[in-house]
Amino acid sequence: MQKIVRFLCIIAAFLCVLLGVIGIVLPILPTTPFLLLAAILFARGSEYFHRWFLSTRLYKKYIESFVQTKAMTKKEKCSALSMITVLLGIGFIFSPVWYAKALIIVIAVAHYIYISFRIKTVKPSEKEISSIENKKTEKIMT
Structure with a gap:
């Protein structure tokens, strides 16, 4: 059960990253909340993906300073x-x-x-x- 929850968190995190990236281009879709949610979901789902996400330019540009x-x-x-x-x-x-x-x-x-x-x-x-x-x-x- 734990593996399923972690897998779903990772899938949801990548979906949030995708929505955040789309939000960069479309002004009606907010970027920051999706990227913050992605960081939380990656932390819950996988330490590897969480470290990877924290090292991306996307994270550093849009939410690192707020965090x-x-x-x-x-x-x-x-x-x-x-x-x-x-x-x-x-x-x-x-x-x-x-x-x-x-x-x-x-x-x-x-x-x-x-x-x-x-x-x-x-x-x-x-x-x-x-x-x-x-x-x-x-x-x-x-």
């Missing part, structure tokens, strides 16, 4: 909230059931609260400096 600093720039927050609004708005418009619409509103509000108040906002220059410091600390520890 290391736990912070976003104002532009990144606005972009994330815009995508969330568009995607949940589409779901809200096409949902025929009132309780599904209510659930979508609750999810949207939770996203706005979490991104606005729980994720630290930094200037782009602060994020780069913090990311460099984290890399140095990581190298020293290994």
Whole structure:
């Protein structure tokens, strides 16, 4: 059973990577959440694939700085909230059931609260400096 779960995690992670790559080209599909989910699924499914994914340019360009600093720039927050609004708005418009619409509103509000108040906002220059410091600390520890 454990092997089946690990295999399914790996398959799902590759699917998330594919959706993340498609999201780079299509602005309606968010890239970062899919790549973060892929990292989590790879970690659960296979240490080999997890190490491989962490070494890819895709990971380093789109999510490494967020994972290391736990912070976003104002532009990144606005972009994330815009995508969330568009995607949940589409779901809200096409949902025929009132309780599904209510659930979508609750999810949207939770996203706005979490991104606005729980994720630290930094200037782009602060994020780069913090990311460099984290890399140095990581190298020293290994």
